[in-house]
Amino acid sequence: MTEPTVLTVILNYRTPDLTIRACEAVLRDMQGLSGELIVVDNASGDGSADRLREAAAAQGWNTDSRFRIVESSRNGGFGAGMNLGMLAGLSDGAAPDFYYLLNSDAWPDPGCIRELRDFLIATPGAGLAASGVRGVDADPHSTAFRFPSASGEFEAAARTGPISRLLRNRIITLPLPPTRTPVDWAAGASLMIRRETFLATGGFDEHFFLYFEETDLCRRAALAGWETWYLPDVCVTHIGSASTGMKVWRRTPQYWFDSRLYYFTKNHGRAYTIGTTLALIAGTLIWRLRQLIRPKPSSDPDGFLNDLITHAARRVLGLAPATPKPVAALPEDSR
Structure with a gap:
C-alpha cells in the first residue's frame, strides 16, 4: 500500500525570515513522511520570494523536489493564498491525500504533522484536524471555537x-479541551485537511480577505458531513499576527x-x-x-x-x- 501523502502549505506575506524558520521546522518534521512543502508568496513585493529561494539553495531544500515556491500575482488574502498552494498539488501533478496548513510564524513540535495525519487516517468521519497552539512564552492559545451566533x-x-x-x-471561545475532541471550528494556524473534505467544500471562500475564512470552511465541511477535531496533545509554537499586525x-x-x-x-x-x-x-x-x-x-x-x-x-x-x-x-x- 502506498503511504498517504501530505502537502504542507505555508503562506508568506512579508515575513521571509519567519517563513524560513517555519520551513526548517516542517522539513525536519516531515522526514520519513511521504509528501512535500510548498510556500506561497502572497505578492509580498519586498523581495521575499528571492530571499526564500536563496535560503532554499543554501540549505539544499531543492535537491529532492520536496520544496517549492509559488508566487501569487495578487494578495487575495489568506484563503486565496492557501487555495493556490493546495491546488498546486504535488510536484508530479498528483493531489496529496492531506493538506497541512501552517502559518509562517509557527513551528510544529516534533511529530506534529505525523500525528495529525495518522489521526485523520484513523478517524474516517474527521475531515479537519487542528493541533494545539502555544505562544513563544509557552502559554497555550485559545484556538478551538463554537460557531459565531448573535x-x-x-x-x-x-x-x-x-x-x-x-x-x-453559546460562548464562542471554548475552554481549552484537555483531550482530543470534535469542535465547531479551529484556527488555521496549524490545520490539516483531508483531500475529500477539500473536494467537498471547494476550499476556502475567497470572498474573505482575512478572518472568518476558517470558520466558514469548517461550517461548510460540517454541512457536508465532515467533523473538525482539536488535538491538544500535539502542538505548534506560534508568534501570532506577524503578517496582520492584529496584536497592535x-x-x-x-x-x-x-x-x-x-x-x-x-x-x-x-x-x-x-x-x-x-x-x-x-x-x-x-x-x-x-x-x-x-x-x-x-x-x-x-x-x-x-x-x-x-x-x-x-x-x-x-x-x-x-x-x-x-x-x-x-x-x-x-x-
Missing part, C-alpha cells in the same frame, strides 16, 4: 459574569468588518445579520457602562464601536448574500 457575539462583547454564566453554552491594531481594519458581515449574511441571511450586529453593539455598550462604573482597561481597538456602527449602517441596507467564487479543479487524483 448570543455568542453579545456575550463576547459584554464580558460580564452574569451574562457569561447565562450564555455559557489601533483601529480595526475594514476587511475585518467586511468578513464578519459577509460570514453572517452568507450563512444566516440579512435579518439575522442585522440582529447579530445589534447584539454586538448592545454587548459593547454594556461593557462601556461597566467601564464608567468601575474603570477597566479596554481591549477594543480605538473607535471600534463607532466603526462597527458606521460600517453596518453603510453596508446592511444594500447587503445581499454572495455566491462563493468557484475553485478550479484539483490536480489529477493519483489513486
Whole structure:
C-alpha cells in the first residue's frame, strides 16, 4: 500500500525570515513522511520570494523536489493564498491525500504533522484536524471555537459574569479541551485537511480577505458531513499576527468588518445579520457602562464601536448574500 501523502502549505506575506524558520521546522518534521512543502508568496513585493529561494539553495531544500515556491500575482488574502498552494498539488501533478496548513510564524513540535495525519487516517468521519497552539512564552492559545451566533457575539462583547454564566453554552471561545475532541471550528494556524473534505467544500471562500475564512470552511465541511477535531496533545509554537499586525491594531481594519458581515449574511441571511450586529453593539455598550462604573482597561481597538456602527449602517441596507467564487479543479487524483 502506498503511504498517504501530505502537502504542507505555508503562506508568506512579508515575513521571509519567519517563513524560513517555519520551513526548517516542517522539513525536519516531515522526514520519513511521504509528501512535500510548498510556500506561497502572497505578492509580498519586498523581495521575499528571492530571499526564500536563496535560503532554499543554501540549505539544499531543492535537491529532492520536496520544496517549492509559488508566487501569487495578487494578495487575495489568506484563503486565496492557501487555495493556490493546495491546488498546486504535488510536484508530479498528483493531489496529496492531506493538506497541512501552517502559518509562517509557527513551528510544529516534533511529530506534529505525523500525528495529525495518522489521526485523520484513523478517524474516517474527521475531515479537519487542528493541533494545539502555544505562544513563544509557552502559554497555550485559545484556538478551538463554537460557531459565531448573535448570543455568542453579545456575550463576547459584554464580558460580564452574569451574562457569561447565562450564555455559557453559546460562548464562542471554548475552554481549552484537555483531550482530543470534535469542535465547531479551529484556527488555521496549524490545520490539516483531508483531500475529500477539500473536494467537498471547494476550499476556502475567497470572498474573505482575512478572518472568518476558517470558520466558514469548517461550517461548510460540517454541512457536508465532515467533523473538525482539536488535538491538544500535539502542538505548534506560534508568534501570532506577524503578517496582520492584529496584536497592535489601533483601529480595526475594514476587511475585518467586511468578513464578519459577509460570514453572517452568507450563512444566516440579512435579518439575522442585522440582529447579530445589534447584539454586538448592545454587548459593547454594556461593557462601556461597566467601564464608567468601575474603570477597566479596554481591549477594543480605538473607535471600534463607532466603526462597527458606521460600517453596518453603510453596508446592511444594500447587503445581499454572495455566491462563493468557484475553485478550479484539483490536480489529477493519483489513486
